[in-house]
Amino acid sequence: MNALVKKLLHVCITVPDVDQALKFYRDVLGFVSTFETRTDEADGPLLGFAEDEISIYAHHILTAGADAKHATEINLIEYTKPATIIGDGPYDLMNQVGITRLALLVENTREAFEKISAYEGVDVVCEPKDIIIRKPGQNLTMTWFSFKDPYGVFITIAEPPKA
Numbered sequence: 251m252n253a254l255v256k257k258l259l260h261v262c263i264t265v266p267d268v269d270q271a272l273k274f275y276r277d278v279l280g281f282v283s284t285f286e287t288r289t290d291e292a293d294g295p296l297l298g299f300a301e302d303e304i305s306i307y308a309h310h311i312l313t314a315g316a317d318a319k320h321a322t323e324i325n326l327i328e329y330t331k332p333a334t335i336i337g338d339g340p341y342d343l344m345n346q347v348g349i350t351r352l353a354l355l356v357e358n359t360r361e362a363f364e365k366i367s368a369y370e371g372v373d374v375v376c377e378p379k380d381i382i383i384r385k386p387g388q389n390l391t392m393t394w395f396s397f398k399d400p401y402g403v404f405i406t407i408a409e410p411p412k413a
Contacts (some may be wrong), residue, residue: 258325260310261285261352265401266336268307268328274400278352278369283313284318290331305331324352339402351396355408359393364405371400383411 265271268286275281287308294301308327312318328334344350355363359378367374378395390411400402 253377257320258322261349262327263352263401264329264333266328267347268309268326270378271326271328271401272309272311274369274371275311275324278365280314281324282314283311284308284323285310290372299332301332302346303403304329313336340404343385344404350405353408356407359395359407359409363395366407369400373398373402375404388413 263271268359272283276283287306290303290305291303292306294304295304297304306327306329308325311324312321313353341348343349358384363374363378366372375398377395378393381392381394383390383392390413392411394406394408394410396404396406
């Protein structure tokens with residue numbers, strides 16, 4: 251059977267200020283902006299709105315050096331009309347229906363933890379810890395930590411598994 255879905259194309263993270271968010275995602279996490287979008291003519295229904303046209307400002311980001319053809323893109327998006335609703339931010343609890351967590355792979359979680367935890371507005375939820383991944387006939391160890399970015403988005407950082 252041929253798979254209907256070929257890859258996860260992108261994930262959108264709604265933020266109140268794209269330029270501020272870009273400072274964290276680019277300068278701390280190391281993403282690069284591949285292009286930006288500013289439009290007053292975005293298709294509202296296609297993006298989940300009742301209005302025919304909405305206004306957005308977005309940066310489309312990838313990990314540095316990623317092959318755009320195979321990488322999953324993150325869209326940092328600020329709705330300008332109607333404006334982004336800040337409210338209480340993302341989900342407080344992870345057991346709610348919807349996309350609740352973003353997981354990113356790094357070479358060294360300890361180095362990543364030092365850099366990320368030093369950024370103003372980051373809320374460390376769990377410091378680095380080793381997690382045992384049990385697979386048939388093999389146990390692997392991965393080091394993970396979790397935090398909320400300056401906008402409350404829950405992110406887990408992990409390094410590749412070790413036997």
